[in-house]
Amino acid sequence: MNIDEQVELLMQGTEYGDDDLKKAMTAELRERLLMAQKEGRPLRVYCGYDPTSTDLHLGHTITMRKLRQFQDLGHEVTFLIGNYTALVGDPSDKNKARPILTQEQVAANAATYADQAFRVLDRAKTKVRYNGEWLSALSLVDLIRLGQNFTVQQFLARDNFASRLEKGEPIFLHETFYALMQGYDAAAMQTDVQVGGTDQLFNIIVAGRKLQEALGQKPLVGVICGILPGTDGIQRMSKSTGNVIPINTNADDMYGKVMSIPDAAMGTYYRLVTRFGPHEIDAIEKSLASGTLHPRDAKMKLALEIVSIFHGDEAAHAAQENFVRTFQQRETPAEMEEYSLKSGQTVLDVLVDAGLAESKSKARALIDQKGVRLDGETLDRGDAPFPHAGVLQVGKRRFVRVK
Numbered sequence: 001m002n003i004d005e006q007v008e009l010l011m012q013g014t015e016y017g018d019d020d021l022k023k024a025m026t027a028e029l030r031e032r033l034l035m036a037q038k039e040g041r042p043l044r045v046y047c048g049y050d051p052t053s054t055d056l057h058l059g060h061t062i063t064m065r066k067l068r069q070f071q072d073l074g075h076e077v078t079f080l081i082g083n084y085t086a087l088v089g090d091p092s093d094k095n096k097a098r099p100i101l102t103q104e105q106v107a108a109n110a111a112t113y114a115d116q117a118f119r120v121l122d123r124a125k126t127k128v129r130y131n132g133e134w135l136s137a138l139s140l141v142d143l144i145r146l147g148q149n150f151t152v153q154q155f156l157a158r159d160n161f162a163s164r165l166e167k168g169e170p171i172f173l174h175e176t177f178y179a180l181m182q183g184y185d186a187a188a189m190q191t192d193v194q195v196g197g198t199d200q201l202f203n204i205i206v207a208g209r210k211l212q213e214a215l216g217q218k219p220l221v222g223v224i225c226g227i228l229p230g231t232d233g234i235q236r237m238s239k240s241t242g243n244v245i246p247i248n249t250n251a252d253d254m255y256g257k258v259m260s261i262p263d264a265a266m267g268t269y270y271r272l273v274t275r276f277g278p279h280e281i282d283a284i285e286k287s288l289a290s291g292t293l294h295p296r297d298a299k300m301k302l303a304l305e306i307v308s309i310f311h312g313d314e315a316a317h318a319a320q321e322n323f324v325r326t327f328q329q330r331e332t333p334a335e336m337e338e339y340s341l342k343s344g345q346t347v348l349d350v351l352v353d354a355g356l357a358e359s360k361s362k363a364r365a366l367i368d369q370k371g372v373r374l375d376g377e378t379l380d381r382g383d384a385p386f387p388h389a390g391v392l393q394v395g396k397r398r399f400v401r402v403k
Contacts, residue, residue, distance in 0.1 A: 003033050006073055010066070012278050013271040015198050015226040021205070028221045032192055036075070045070045046078035047195040048131065048185060049117075050086040051109035056116045057244040058306070059228040059237035062272045063195045064120040066225055070193070071125050078127040079117055080185060081110050084135040088178045116247060119310050134188040135181055146180045149214045150207070155179070158202055183207030191220045198227055228272050233262035251311040252333070255319035256397050258303035259327075263295045266302055274305045327396065336399040341386060347372070348382040350402065356394045371395050374402075 001009065007030050016022040036043050047063045067077045086106045114128050138146075155161055155176050164171055179202060186194055186208035196204050201224055209219035227236050230243025237244050245257045261269065266288075270281045284301070287293035300320065307316035322333045339354040348363045350356075351372065357363035364382050366372050372379045375390040392400045 001073070003030060003037070006033055008278050010069055010073075010223060012281075013062070013066075013226050014224055016201070016224050017198070025222055025224075029193070029223070032221055036192075042075040043070070043192040044078070044190060045075050045193040045195065046080050046185075046189060046191055048080040048082045048085065048182060049113055050082040051106055051113050052086055055246055055248055056113070057237055057239065057246050058273055059230075059244070061120050061247060062225045062228055063197065064117055065273055065275075066195045066223060067126075068120055068122065070195075071122050075193075076127070077121065077125065078129055078189060079114060079121060080189075081113055081128065081130050082182075082185075083107065083110055083130045084132040085178060085181050085185075086110075088174055088181065119247060129189075131181070131185050131188075135184065138184070143177070143180070146184060146211065149210055150180070152176075154206065179203045179207040180211075183211035186220055187212050187215050187217060190217060192218075193221045193223055195223045195225065197225055200224070226268065226272055229261075229265050229268060231257055231260050233265035245306075247310055251307050251315040251319040252322050253397070254310065255303045255307050255316070255323050258306050259299055259323060261299070263299070266295070266299060269302055269306075273309075274302065275309065276305070333399055336391070336401050338401045338403055339392075340403050341389060345386050346383055347379055347386055350386050350392065351382075351394070354392070354400045354402070356392070356398055356400060366394055 007026060010029060011022075011026055014022065014025075016025065032043055045067065047067055049060070064079075067079070071077050083103075083106050086109075087103065110130070118126070156165060156171075161171055161175075182200075182203045185191075186204075191208070191212070194204050194208055201222075204220070204222040204224065208222070212219050229235065230237035230241060231245065232241075232243045235241050235243060245254060247254075249257075258269070267281070267285060270276060270284065274281075276284075284293065284298060288295060288298055300323075303323075304316050304320055307319050311319075322335075326333050337354075339350065341350065342353075345353070347367070348360045351363040351366070352358075352360055357366060360382075363372075367379060367382045370378050370380070371394060373393040374387060376393075379387075386402070389402050392402050
């Protein structure tokens, strides 16, 4: 790729909320790429991840996909685990203070992060670091000197802080430390480019750049990625809303969840979580607009691509065949889990014991909703003895072969 093509790819899916800022970051990125080419050295690129939970979902991988693009272009990528920033908690996208995690909780969560990230990143080309490496060495005097570069007004002007202030809700002093700590990460690693989501705009563009400049470094380029909507196509993907596509789920489930997103969200998914370039995505969207490509086929192409990233081509094609067989041809999947029927079990017993319902009350609700079938026949009595061996289906995508 020439420099213009690289810039186009690397700025794909970015959002700044301000056209002038986006133009400025685009120009600075082009300048850095030209400089790296001239000096014969890779750019130092990083993104930080606070291990506040154990499992990642597709929304977390947007920035990883951007890091992978930098890797493929030959640049040096650091996957930074925020084992110290996680102790404070990022207030950027929250309307209240995050709960404070213990070091033990952070360490347990961090243990799972890198391995999950390597399903997107090139393991051999990725540096994994922990920001406790330098943040733990800061003294109180150091923190005061970092804080001298900012005003209280700068923090209170942030949308989430301003909203809380207006409502009379508390803003804790420790929450203002987070931006200082993340800004110091950039300076400690002498970063050229920092990748992050739109919720990190202040931390990257204001805190990171300002601290680097104060410490005599050239301010970084912020590559700010858009936020992925969940399977509802509207709200941000989040475990709290239940609209997530976990990256640790199996290929069939991942394929089915991608196929469930609204058509209107496809363009965002194509830009943020696939390996397709800008021109390929433009061609797909033009075909959709002209009617030469059916939305169902575009979504199947999207689902196949996403599952291939996390499970490989073979598993992705098998998931697609299962989906077509199950939902388009109304057949059962070729492979499914098996369950051995025990003497005297009722329908409710089997649903719970086979893991198709969390409790008997939830199993009854499924039956009342006509969502339980045995060999295609709806079961309407939970307290009845389980009729016979066969394929037990719950909802649209859950099957168990009862023996």
